[in-house]
Amino acid sequence: MTETIEDIEIELLLQAVYQHYHYDFRNYARASIKRRLLHARSQLGYDSISAMQSDVLHDRTMLPRLLNYLTVQVSEMFRDPSYFRALREKVIPHLRTYASLKVWVAGCSNGEELYSLSILFREEGLAHKTLFYATDINPTALQAAEAGVYPLDQIRLFTENHRKSGGHSSLSDYYTADYGRAVFDKSLRSQVVFSDHSLVTDAVFGEMHLISCRNVLIYFNRELQNHAIGLFHDSLARRGFLGIGSKESLRFSEHAGSFSEFVGDEKIYQRTTP
Amino acid sequence: MTPRAIVIGASAGGVQALSRILPALPARFSIPVLVVVHVPRRRDNALVELFGAKCAVDVKEAEDKEVLGGGTIYFAPADYHLLVEGDGSISLSSEEAVNHSRPAIDVLFETAADAFGPALTGIVLTGANHDGAQGLKAIGAAGGVAIVEAPETAEVPTMPAAALEQCPSARAMSFDQITTYLQELAAP
Numbered sequence: 101m102t103e104t105i106e107d108i109e110i111e112l113l114l115q116a117v118y119q120h121y122h123y124d125f126r127n128y129a130r131a132s133i134k135r136r137l138l139h140a141r142s143q144l145g146y147d148s149i150s151a152m153q154s155d156v157l158h159d160r161t162m163l164p165r166l167l168n169y170l171t172v173q174v175s176e177m178f179r180d181p182s183y184f185r186a187l188r189e190k191v192i193p194h195l196r197t198y199a200s201l202k203v204w205v206a207g208c209s210n211g212e213e214l215y216s217l218s219i220l221f222r223e224e225g226l227a228h229k230t231l232f233y234a235t236d237i238n239p240t241a242l243q244a245a246e247a248g249v250y251p252l253d254q255i256r257l258f259t260e261n262h263r264k265s266g267g268h269s270s271l272s273d274y275y276t277a278d279y280g281r282a283v284f285d286k287s288l289r290s291q292v293v294f295s296d297h298s299l300v301t302d303a304v305f306g307e308m309h310l311i312s313c314r315n316v317l318i319y320f321n322r323e324l325q326n327h328a329i330g331l332f333h334d335s336l337a338r339r340g341f342l343g344i345g346s347k348e349s350l351r352f353s354e355h356a357g358s359f360s361e362f363v364g365d366e367k368i369y370q371r372t373t374p
Numbered sequence: 375m376t377p378r379a380i381v382i383g384a385s386a387g388g389v390q391a392l393s394r395i396l397p398a399l400p401a402r403f404s405i406p407v408l409v410v411v412h413v414p415r416r417r418d419n420a421l422v423e424l425f426g427a428k429c430a431v432d433v434k435e436a437e438d439k440e441v442l443g444g445g446t447i448y449f450a451p452a453d454y455h456l457l458v459e460g461d462g463s464i465s466l467s468s469e470e471a472v473n474h475s476r477p478a479i480d481v482l483f484e485t486a487a488d489a490f491g492p493a494l495t496g497i498v499l500t501g502a503n504h505d506g507a508q509g510l511k512a513i514g515a516a517g518g519v520a521i522v523e524a525p526e527t528a529e530v531p532t533m534p535a536a537a538l539e540q541c542p543s544a545r546a547m548s549f550d551q552i553t554t555y556l557q558e559l560a561a562p
């Protein structure tokens with residue numbers, strides 16, 4: 101289709117955000133970005149994307165608000181329980197053999213996936229020797245992840261997911277209910293490093309035994325997926341594991357040959373090359 | 375103009391409605407068909423299995439970043455939005471529900487209208503909500519062909535009626551008319 105004025109404005113806004121703030125959304129899957137920016141424009145009350153761009157450039161406080169539109173923060177604990185079950189049953193036995201472990205949750209959003217893994221590692225008796233890295237580009241999400249507080253009305257789903265993942269403790273052991281909120285135990289994050297890290301613009305993270313990056317790659321175009329998977333490859337220890345989202349794949353990546361399917365149905369891969 | 379894609383949205387009663395339309399597509403049908411059906415969050419692939427057994431053309435679940443190919447029916451996976459990119463590939467997304475639905479018909483229709491403009495046909499079938507109305511309007515506005523299942527004969531008329539209200543230029547058709555229309559697109 102021919103480029104509309106709106107398409108041009110979006111291109112320019114993304115370029116501006118990149119040049120001024122170094123957040124690079126230029127190679128994200130454009131259809132979703134466009135929908136979300138048009139939504140931002142109408143919700144924030146602008147007549148055009150260009151008018152919004154002007155404020156984004158001149159008013160720093162606009163950036164976090166815009167990031168909340170540009171990034172998708174939908175998540176849940178033990179999302180896709182069968183993935184966590186596969187980690188528990190198939191990956192954990194391999195991880196047990198190491199003296200110490202590093203786990204990277206990339207694109208951790210509000211922390212749901214991180215706390216799920218932290219609980220799982222505790223249940224499997226590996227928590228004491230594991231260091232977690234939880235990273236995201238959205239500062240609001242990272243703050244929420246550090247806080248570990250979720251609306252109580254989500255707990256039913258989380259509890260059900262946890263049970264289906266093969267959890268052998270009760271999720272209620274890990275949080276206290278408080279004014280409609282579930283506050284997760286801070287010991288779950290005593291061995292977690294939270295940090296701002298972009299899979300697009302930042303460097304390799306060394307020697308991970310497990311990287312879990314779910315429902316982030318689908319927001320990237322093919323080239324960016326390729327780049328991120330290369331980054332994961334280079335951040336994994338030999339024979340380290342990579343888990344991605346249930347509808348994501350390595351097939352557009354030139355690094356696909358450097359991984360073997362470990363649990364194919366659950367999108368868990370193992371680095372094979374030296 | 376031969377469309378570059380056909381998009382179909384269906385909700386309550388949708389599986390039966392689609393069972394009258396999709397199996398009638400001839401094996402030589404060469405246009406990609408993208409379908410969003412509202413189904414409760416459940417086992418993947420149920421629709422693909424069901425229609426794969428009934429249809430002459432290939433049926434598959436839409437995969438992230440794949441390029442649309444002719445003569446294939448793509449179903450949105452349960453719990454993911456299905457979007458069309460400007461280059462004719464597709465993306466999946468687990469972002470917020472739209473019209474209380476994920477996948478949402480509006481998301482597919484609006485992004486497809488953006489990608490294909492006038493070279494797109496959109497069809498809204500039976501359903502008990504308003505999803506697809508804004509999307510069909512976008513298809514009409516981009517110069518595409520807008521079709522609704524005739525509300526009088528639809529199992530649940532709310533959704534096609536809402537689409538017709540938003541997109542008054544849409545043609546209301548019976549199942550037979552819809553199948554004939556699609557079969558004629560396949561004629562050499």
Ligand SMILES: C[S@@+](CC[C@H](N)C(=O)[O-])C[C@H]1O[C@@H](n2cnc3c(N)ncnc32)[C@H](O)[C@@H]1O
Nearest residue numbers: 171172175207209236237238298299300314315
């Ligand atoms: C849909 S959430 C996924 C949350 C969780 N991993 C899950 O599967 O439930 C996507 C997250 O990716 C983050 N994200 C987007 N672009 C990123 C990038 N370039 N680097 C790191 N994280 C990114 C977003 O801020 C958001 O928190």
